[in-house]
Amino acid sequence: MSITKHNWTKDEIIAIYNKPMMDLLYEAATIHREKHDPNVVQVSTLLSIKTGGCPEDCGYCPQAARYNTGVEGNDLMSVSQVKAQALRAKSSGSSRVCMGAAWRNVKDGEEFDQVLEMVRTINKLDMEVCCTLGMITENQAQRLAEAGLYAYNHNLDTSEEYYKDVISTRGFEDRLQTIENVRKTNVTVCSGGIIGMGESIEDRAGMLVALSTLNPQPESVPINALVAVEGTPMEEEKPVEIWEMIRMVATTRIVMPDTQVRLSAGRTNMSREGQAMCFFAGANSIFAGDKLLTTPNPDVHEDMKMFEMLGLIPQKPFVKVSQPQTVEAADSQFAPLGEKPKWSRPGHSIERNLEASIKSKI
Secondary structure (H helix, E strand, O other): OOOOOOOOOHHHHHHHHOOOHHHHHHHHHHHHHHHOOOOEEEEEEEEEEEEOOEOOOOOOOOOEOOOOOOOOOEOOOOHHHHHHHHHHHHHOOOOEEEEEEOOOEOOOOHHHHHHHHHHHHHHOOOOEEEEEOOEOOHHHHHHHHHHOOOEEEOOOEOOHHHHOOOOOOOOHHHHHHHHHHHHOOOOEEEOOEEEOOOOOHHHHHHHHHHHHOOOOOOOEEEEEEOOOOOOOOOOOOOOOOHHHHHHHHHHHHHHOOOOEEEEOOOHHHOOHHHHHHHHHHOEEEEEEOOEEOOEEOOOHHHHHHHHHHHOOEEOOOOOOOOOOOOOOHHHOOOOOOOOOOOOOOOOOOOHHHHHHHHHOOO
């Protein structure tokens, strides 16, 4: 029986990643079957509740206000709009709704109160609720937990070393602090990253070191393949080879055996056969719907055809962790504090980010 290890080194993870493919697949699939039902895959729906206008300079992101990517921004969705989308997702087989807002960090006020009501509403539909809202304080995490939040997503994106070549408007330590704030509640942690941004295998291993040495390890880890969007600094990056994705999924499964490994962005470029290999290697979650925030995603009906062909069953909600209780706003024990935390702004320059920003103004 595989034992969860919290002291993985970069060299150990690189050695796993570089194993002969057949050996890597066998080891990962064996661990996957020990810890999970290999024929059950969670279907989640990612919903952009506030799109565009983000002040960050993430080199991969079409929602950054400083880049010209053609993304149409919108204000925060209403609770009724979100409920309608959640019901639609549930009827299509999703057991989790992940709500994303293009914010740097959460600010107390009417908009956050509205998000809390969205969380309450979806939890009452007996669906898992996940949010990705940027950096949050401990008090804000507690308020989300009270509302019935199941998971909070805050990706590390890449290794700490390569992070400085991707983003200059926030620090890697902010990511870790937000995860630590979430860990002080009963909300589960969802944190992963993106491959295909020009990083090395060492950087991919470094990201897995950062995630796997957390104790406890994240309950779910999304593995995204970069979707190179025109207008972003990474528009010229070559698509990730399917074998790289399979290796990354398999390595993640071996390093974090209990974690739900999420096959996330980039699936439109993957064949059914490639996705099947990822499931065999340990992926047991996908995002369904025609978009992942702003980038294309396979149609949910096509996904269901793939499930039927592979004999896969959508995971029911609250299998891993029991459903949280919802506390109504009037009964909340945590009041908004109007906090103004000083999240870091490293201030260094990334040449390709600056070039994309200047290009957008021409």
